[in-house]
Amino acid sequence: QSALTQPRSVSGSPGQSVTISCTGTSSDVGGYNYVSWYQQYPGKAPKLMISDVSRRPSGVPDRFSGSKSGNTASLTISGLQAEDEGDYYCCSYAGPNYVFGTGTEVTVL
Amino acid sequence: EVQLVESGGRLVQPGGSLRLSCAGTGFTFSRLWVTWVRQAPGKGLEWIANINDDGSDKHCVDSLRGRFTISRDSAKSTLYLQMNNLRAEDTAVYYCAKYDIWSGFAMDVWGQGTTVIVSS
Numbered sequence: 261q262s263a264l265t266q267p268r269s270v271s272g273s274p275g276q277s278v279t280i281s282c283t284g285t286s287s288d289v290g291g292y293n294y295v296s297w298y299q300q301y302p303g304k305a306p307k308l309m310i311s312d313v314s315r316r317p318s319g320v321p322d323r324f325s326g327s328k329s330g331n332t333a334s335l336t337i338s339g340l341q342a343e344d345e346g347d348y349y350c351c352s353y354a355g356p357n358y359v360f361g362t363g364t365e366v367t368v369l
Numbered sequence: 370e371v372q373l374v375e376s377g378g379r380l381v382q383p384g385g386s387l388r389l390s391c392a393g394t395g396f397t398f399s400r401l402w403v404t405w406v407r408q409a410p411g412k413g414l415e416w417i418a419n420i421n422d423d424g425s426d427k428h429c430v431d432s433l434r435g436r437f438t439i440s441r442d443s444a445k446s447t448l449y450l451q452m453n454n455l456r457a458e459d460t461a462v463y464y465c466a467k468y469d470i471w472s473g474f475a476m477d478v479w480g481q482g483t484t485v486i487v488s489s
Binding site for chain 1: 404406413414415416419428429430431464469471472474475476477479480481482
């Protein structure tokens with residue numbers, strides 16, 4: 261199972277929107293509506309931001325949203341804030357296993 | 370408070386074995402799927418394995434099957450990862466996580482991680 265493909269980095273100014281793509285295959289992203297997104301700060305454990313493509317867990321700001329089209333899922337951060345700077349990983353169910361994305365570093369300019 | 374705490378990571382020689390533990394508190398550990406994920410230094414997250422509530426169903430990434438084995442003791446609310454024939458490329462921070470009760474396919478609570486270093 262190959263890692264899902266994400267851009268190495270994205271950046272934006274405070275208040276802007278950024279979108280992170282996550283491209284897989286019909287065996288993972290395209291085959292199931294079970295894509296989740298995780299935020300990770302250096303030296304810290306990942307934190308769940310989005311589950312089931314677009315469901316936002318309690319406590320996650322509504323500026324985070326998820327979507328999917330075909331074999332590509334996306335995470336959009338609207339109204340970028342300084343605390344959003346970090347690494348983001350997508351993850352997809354790939355029956356019966358899971359596969360993570362390569363990771364994207366988000367920089368707030 | 371829902372919490373997962375890993376332990377057992379240490380320096381081990383190539384070819385050696387190690388068993389990691391993950392203790393869960395603040396939730397009904399015995400009712401949920403749980404999983405192991407690792408992260409090599411400076412690298413991304415890699416899913417390792419998961420196991421169902423009673424331990425009867427488990428899955429492991431193909432590349433580690435045969436060397437790594439996941440198990441659990443629900444009476445002790447503890448998850449394990451047995452790692453054999455360790456290699457330098459197994460050096461990583463190992464995280465345990467539980468699956469979200471609302472979405473059975475997302476990992477909503479993670480431990481702080483335990484570090485495994487494979488080196489002579």
